[in-house]
Amino acid sequence: MTAITYEHIKTCKQTGARLGKVHTPHGSFDTPAFMPVGTLATVKTMSPEELKEMGANMILSNTYHLWLRPGHDIVKEAGGLHKFMNWDGAILTDSGGFQVFSLSDLRKIEEEGVHFRNHLSGEKLFLSPEKAMQIQNALGADIMMAFDECPPYPAEFDYMKKSVERTSRWAERCLEAHERKGDQGLFGIVQGGEYEELRRLSANDLTSLDFPGYAVGGLSVGEPKDVMNRVLEFTTPLLPSDKPRYLMGVGSPDSLIDGAIRGIDMFDCVLPTRIARNGTCMTSEGRLVVRNAKYARDFSPLDPNCDCHVCKNYTRAYIRHLVKANETFGFRLTTYHNLYFLLKLMEQVREAIMQDRLGDFRDEFFEKYGFNKP
Numbered sequence: 146m147t148a149i150t151y152e153h154i155k156t157c158k159q160t161g162a163r164l165g166k167v168h169t170p171h172g173s174f175d176t177p178a179f180m181p182v183g184t185l186a187t188v189k190t191m192s193p194e195e196l197k198e199m200g201a202n203m204i205l206s207n208t209y210h211l212w213l214r215p216g217h218d219i220v221k222e223a224g225g226l227h228k229f230m231n232w233d234g235a236i237l238t239d240s241g242g243f244q245v246f247s248l249s250d251l252r253k254i255e256e257e258g259v260h261f262r263n264h265l266s267g268e269k270l271f272l273s274p275e276k277a278m279q280i281q282n283a284l285g286a287d288i289m290m291a292f293d294e295c296p297p298y299p300a301e302f303d304y305m306k307k308s309v310e311r312t313s314r315w316a317e318r319c320l321e322a323h324e325r326k327g328d329q330g331l332f333g334i335v336q337g338g339e340y341e342e343l344r345r346l347s348a349n350d351l352t353s354l355d356f357p358g359y360a361v362g363g364l365s366v367g368e369p370k371d372v373m374n375r376v377l378e379f380t381t382p383l384l385p386s387d388k389p390r391y392l393m394g395v396g397s398p399d400s401l402i403d404g405a406i407r408g409i410d411m412f413d414c415v416l417p418t419r420i421a422r423n424g425t426c427m428t429s430e431g432r433l434v435v436r437n438a439k440y441a442r443d444f445s446p447l448d449p450n451c452d453c454h455v456c457k458n459y460t461r462a463y464i465r466h467l468v469k470a471n472e473t474f475g476f477r478l479t480t481y482h483n484l485y486f487l488l489k490l491m492e493q494v495r496e497a498i499m500q501d502r503l504g505d506f507r508d509e510f511f512e513k514y515g516f517n518k519p
């Protein structure tokens with residue numbers, strides 16, 4: 146197995162954005178990149194063939210969810226996640242840290258790990274750095290995430306400091322527990338909330354452990370966008386420039402562009418697939434709620450500026466009909482288009498970096514999409 150490596154190609158002269166490639170045992174992908182989320186070993190309603198066709202090279206799956214259903218032992222018996230879901234591209238699994246704090250009625254966080262209840266059955270569960278690594282190694286993703294605490298926003302400085310220090314100790318235990326020491330596909334997750342001193346503490350602790358890549362965690366948890374941007378401004382420079390930087394849980398078009406400008410290489414978010422399932426589409430002119438009555442006789446494509454398979458072959462009227470009738474095919478069409486839209490946006494971002502004009506691209510895109518400028 147080869148290691149996870151980052152190849153820097155160039156930095157945009159107009160912004161701090163960088164063009165690069167991430168190399169994994171299951172292929173390489175250009176960055177900045179958006180990664181579709183497939184929490185339960187499927188990017189909901191999409192086939193692996195469609196994901197490949199639209200240009201997705203890396204998808205996410207989730208330790209907590211796959212541990213509960215179908216169980217990591219079954220996935221391991223299948224030969225790992227790639228074989229189980231018939232996906233030969235790269236896979237990143239999140240460690241479950243986030244779900245434990247967001248999905249379950251939390252019982253107790255201790256040094257050893259976290260006691261909580263299964264959000265489906267109510268049974269008592271325990272997740273620790275070692276358990277999270279055991280599950281992730283069974284799943285066999287190319288990139289695994291350290292087990293961390295993602296504190297809520299806002300959080301008191303004292304609480305955040307204790308949490309960061311524990312997350313750093315947990316990260317060390319994850320490295321220890323990581324079975325495939327050779328390829329080292331394990332990323333550390335920097336925490337620290339909105340506090341620059343704590344972000345610095347977390348980044349220093351984790352970079353001293355020399356992970357092959359780093360995530361900025363603890364964001365996209367309800368904080369205002371200017372807080373996220375400010376945290377990124379003083380956090381990404383603390384991370385090694387020769388390693389991938391992954392901003393967790395971020396996916397609206399404006400945040401992807403603003404994150405790339407601040408030096409982020411990898412993004413994931415459930416937004417495009419989640420809003421697609423209630424018939425909301427991302428288009429070059431902003432969001433379009435296709436079930437709206439005004440589209441009943443609108444025989445134009447979801448997005449006239451999109452060249453995806455859906456926009457070339459189906460109309461707003463038809464997709465509105467399917468969505469209102471709760472027809473699965475309708476949600477397949479909105480999902481395909483939304484994912485294609487974000488993957489295409491990242492292609493345009495990479496092109497703008499190549500041409501040293503990502504700042505101008507941001508202004509043009511914000512104007513057309515209807516985001517406010519500042």
Ligand SMILES: CNc1nc2c(CC[C@H]3O[C@@H](OC)[C@H](OC)[C@@H]3O)c3nc(N)[nH]c(=O)c3cc2[nH]1
Nearest residue numbers: 205206207239242243295362363364365393394
């Ligand atoms: C949305 N905002 C957001 N997501 C976040 C996730 C992924 C959620 C994970 O849950 C599943 O989606 C619901 C995905 O799992 C495949 C995703 O990776 C995070 N994961 C960890 N380990 N640490 C964080 O600090 C963290 C922060 C986040 N902020």
Ligand SMILES: [Zn+2]
Nearest residue numbers: 451453456482
């Ligand atoms: Zn389209």
